[in-house]
Amino acid sequence: xLNAIVxxxxxxxxxxxxxxxxxxxxxxxxxxxxxxxxxxDVIVWMLENQLGRRNLTEGQRxxxxxSLAEIVxxxxxxxxxxxxxxxxEGHPKEELCLNLxxxxxxxxxxxxxxxQTGISRAKAAQYRKVEKEAPxxxxxxxxxxxxxxxxxxxxxKKQRREERANKIVQITKDNRELNAGLGQFNVIYADPPWRxxxxxxxxxxxxxxxxxxxx
Numbered sequence: 060x061l062n063a064i065v066x067x068x069x070x071x072x073x074x075x076x077x078x079x080x081x082x083x084x085x086x087x088x089x090x091x092x093x094x095x096x097x098x099x100d101v102i103v104w105m106l107e108n109q110l111g112r113r114n115l116t117e118g119q120r121x122x123x124x125x126s127l128a129e130i131v132x133x134x135x136x137x138x139x140x141x142x143x144x145x146x147x148e149g150h151p152k153e154e155l156c157l158n159l160x161x162x163x164x165x166x167x168x169x170x171x172x173x174x175q176t177g178i179s180r181a182k183a184a185q186y187r188k189v190e191k192e193a194p195x196x197x198x199x200x201x202x203x204x205x206x207x208x209x210x211x212x213x214x215x216k217k218q219r220r221e222e223r224a225n226k227i228v229q230i231t232k233d234n235r236e237l238n239a240g241l242g243q244f245n246v247i248y249a250d251p252p253w254r255x256x257x258x259x260x261x262x263x264x265x266x267x268x269x270x271x272x273x274x
Contacts, residue, residue, distance in 0.1 A: 124175035
């Protein structure tokens with residue numbers, strides 16, 4: 060076996076498939092232990108390690124990068140709370156941490172995902188929108204049945220249809236039903252296709268558009 064199985068607190072964090080194959084076929088294997096302060100740090104290491112694999116699809120890399128971004132963002136919030144707490148207790152700012160200003164900067168998770176995935180920010184935004192708005196389509200993207208750009212277009216089309224439908228509902232919500240009794244009127248309004256003489260071309264003449272009414 061080329062690579063050792065990585066463990067933390069007697070838990071395999073890398074190489075489980077290798078471990079399974081070795082135990083099933085009675086193959087000798089070796090392990091190496093790693094030290095982490097907490098489980099969250101372990102997860103960050105595992106995600107970063109997986110991102111280093113070359114056989115991942117773009118969609119898989121996006122998923123891993125998104126999970127990593129959530130953790131990094133939460134760690135940033137924790138750093139902000141801790142720094143604020145210590146500063147409030149009277150600790151000099153320079154003693155809080157060597158990179159306090161950097162620690163207090165908000166994390167642009169979308170750009171982080173784009174950088175980790177190796178794609179543009181705009182494309183990362185497409186992945187995020189499809190993942191959030193259309194989980195079924197996102198699954199097809201991960202299975203490489205449809206491109207993320209095409210899936211994003213489908214999501215936008217659906218949203219436009221819904222927006223139009225909602226707009227129609229808002230416009231017509233105060234309309235009266237036709238059978239509600241509109242009363243009687245002394246005026247008949249009609250717009251028949253009268254002949255007119257100012258057509259610049261023959262194809263625009265009314266005879267070519269509809270039946271002409273003659274008085």
